Amino acid sequence: VDQTYIMIKPDGVQRGLVGEIISRFEKKGFLLKGLKLFECTKELAEEHYKDLREKPFFPKLIDYITSGPVVCMAWEGVGVVASARKLIGATNPLQAEPGTIRGDLAIQTGSFSEVVFALGLLKPCKESHSYGKLSCRNVVHGSDSPENGLREIELWFKEGELCQWTQIQAPWLRE
Numbered sequence: 001v002d003q004t005y006i007m008i009k010p011d012g013v014q015r016g017l018v019g020e021i022i023s024r025f026e027k028k029g030f031l032l033k034g035l036k037l038f039e040c041t042k043e044l045a046e047e048h049y050k051d052l053r054e055k056p057f058f059p060k061l062i063d064y065i066t067s068g069p070v071v072c073m074a075w076e077g078v079g080v081v082a083s084a085r086k087l088i089g090a091t092n093p094l095q096a097e098p099g100t101i102r103g104d105l106a107i108q109t110g111s112f113s114e115v116v117f118a119l120g121l122l123k124p125c126k127e128s129h130s131y132g133k134l135s136c137r138n139v140v141h142g143s144d145s146p147e148n149g150l151r152e153i154e155l156w157f158k159e160g161e162l163c164q165w166t167q168i169q170a171p172w173l174r175e
C-alpha cells in the first residue's frame with residue numbers, strides 16, 4: 001500500500017480552498033493518515049524541493065511555499081501516488097485539465113505572450129517547457145513517486161503525528 005504527501009500551498013489556504021481540496025481526496029476513498037496546518041521554515045521548503053535547486057524559479061518557489069501556512073497531509077491507498085497526481089492535474093494550472101484540482105481552482109499570471117507560450121499555443125523560440133517567468137502558484141503539491149511519498153511524509157511529520165486507524169467504509173471501498 002502506497003502513501004503520498006499532499007500539501008495545500010499558501011495560496012490554497014489563503015483562498016479558502018482547504019475544505020474543497022481535502023474533500024476531493026476524502027471522497028475518492030483514500031485513507032487520511034495525518035493532517036496539520038503548519039508554517040514551514042525556508043530550510044524545510046528547500047529540503048523538500050531540493051531536486052529543483054538549480055531551476056531559475058527556485059528562489060521564487062521557496063518564497064511562495066514559506067509565504068503563509070500550508071496544510072500537510074499524508075494519504076494512504078493502493079496506487080495513491082499516481083492517482084493523487086491525476087486528481088491534482090498538470091503543474092501549470094493553465095495546462096491542467098478541467099476536473100482536476102489545479103484545472104478547476106487555479107489560474108496563471110504573466111504577460112499575454114508568456115501565458116500564450118505556457119499554454120503551448122505558440123512555438124517557443126528556445127526549446128523549453130519552462131514557464132519560469134510565470135507564477136509558481138498552483139494550490140497543491142503531490143509526491144511524484146512512492147519513494148518520495150515516504151521521504152516527504154517523514155520530512156513533514158514528526159513521530160506520533162500519524163494515525164493508525166480503520167475507516168468504517170473500508171469494506172465498501174475495497175473488495
Ligand code: GTP
Pocket residue numbers: 052057061090091129130131132133134135136137138140141142143144
Ligand atoms: P509539486 O506537486 O509542487 O511538486 O509540483 P509538480 O510535481 O507538478 O512540479 P515540479 O515538482 O516540477 O515543481 C514544483 C513546483 O515548482 C510546482 O508545483 C510549481 O509551484 C513550481 N514550478 C515548477 N515548474 C515551474 C516553472 O517552470 N515556473 C514556475 N514559475 N514555477 C514552476
Ligand code: MG
Pocket residue numbers: 142143144
Ligand atoms: Mg513535484
